[in-house]
Amino acid sequence: MAGSTNNGTTSSSVARLIVDGATELGISRAKYAHLLGIAPEHLHDDLYRTPSATAIHIWELMVVKAPWTEVSPLLVGRSQLGSLGLWDYLLTSGPTLLDGVRDSSTYLAAIADNGTEAIEIVEDGEHITISHVNLADLTYDAASAIRSFALGLYHRRLSEAARRPLVPVRVALAAKAPRRHGSLAEMYGTRAIDFEVPVSSITFLASDLRAATPYAPPGLSAVLRRHAEQTLATAIPLHNWLDAFQVALRAAHGEDNVTLSSVAQRLAISTRTLQRRLDEHGTTWSEQVETVRREQITQLLRTTDLSMESIAARTGYGNARALRRAVQRWYGDTPAALRQALSAPV
Incomplete structure (x- = not known):
């Protein structure tokens, strides 16, 4: 599976869901629109990963x-x-x-912060218990909401997969017992809900969960697992402002519009603010532009047979000589030697 680079982030699909929930509750978007990952180009593109801190803030609202x-x-x-x-x-x-x-547990990182959340499965004779563990730094009410939501989501999805309502044997929530919990009983399809337990969990009859999934196409789950690996490996986690800047810079580079003002406009800030934030992150505009150019040049050398003049023109260098000097500075080798090394079988 993909490494830990996505830790500290959640999927943009989850971010969209909680933003929609906040809207339905009448919470002004102005209270969270400034947060990283909420910009439309990030929120509505499943390639990006929203910072967990952003999601938590909206839960708390x-x-x-x-x-x-x-x-x-x-x-x-x-x-x-x-x-x-x-x-x-x-x-x-x-x-x-x-x-x-089991697949949803293995690939929980597809929607959640794998650094703080986990799904555990315990088979015990006639029962199977699904536990949700969340170690994020949360307020009490936000933690209670997230834990009960996670179990409610499992109940809903499993009922949808079974094509019938599944009735849990019991539900246990790591939360203080509320005065009324009729809404929870309706969500879970049972009033057998325990509170003030160490770990939140939902328990089903083993016979229900071991039954064949109706209409599940043979082999589909294997295809989905491979797709999950690829999706996690290619995701773009937005951990901080610098990540968002680099996304905007690469987009500008792809459109051949790499100027300080064009990238600042993409980020909806002034050029002066952009330069100040780069300084706060210990880098400069020229360093970041060179990094993007280096990535693109390396990719072109690896995957194409374009001439050095063509690569130089594509990546913002005046001529092949300037490109060779840059590659020599980065790698201590010529572009031709680097291309040969990159294309050599591993």
Whole structure:
């Protein structure tokens, strides 16, 4: 699986879901629009990963606006099958429901912060328990909302996969017992809910989860697992402002419009602010531009047989001589030697 570079981030599909929930609760977008990952070009592109801190902030805004016992059912209700992308189908396309749960646990990083969240599965005779562990730094109400949402999402997806409502044996929430929890009972399809336990979990009959998944195409889950590996490997995590800047810079480079003002415009800030923030991150405009050029040149040398003059023209160098000097400075070798090394079989 992909390494830990995506830790500290969640999928943009989850970010879209909680933004929609905040909108439904009447929370002004002005309260979170400034946060990293909420810009439309990031929020509506599944390639990007939203900082976990951004998602947590919006969860906390929601539980200030409404009780956590209402927030989690609201979000589960908005979670149509497919709204969470690939992960939804990993969970619902296994040969059995339990196979789907295992795949969803293995690839939890497809939607969640793998650094702080985990799904654990315990098979115990006639019962199978799915536990949700969240170690993020959260306020009490936000933690309660997220934990109950996670279990509610599993209940909904497994019922959708089974093509019938599954009734849990019991639900346990690591939260204080609320005065009323009718909304939770409706979400889970049972009133057998325990509170104030160490770990939140939902338990089903083993016979329910070991049953074949109706209409699951044979071999689909294997295809989805490979796709999940590729998706996680190619994701662009937005950990901080510098990540967002580099995304904007690469986009400008792809459109042959690499100027300080054009990138500042993409980020909706002034050129002076852009330069100040680069300085705060210990880098400069020229260093960042050179990094992007180096990435592109290396890629072109690896994957094409373009001449040095053509590569120089594509990457903003005046001529092949300037390109050779740059490659020599970066790698201590000529472009021709670097191309040969990059194309050599491993």
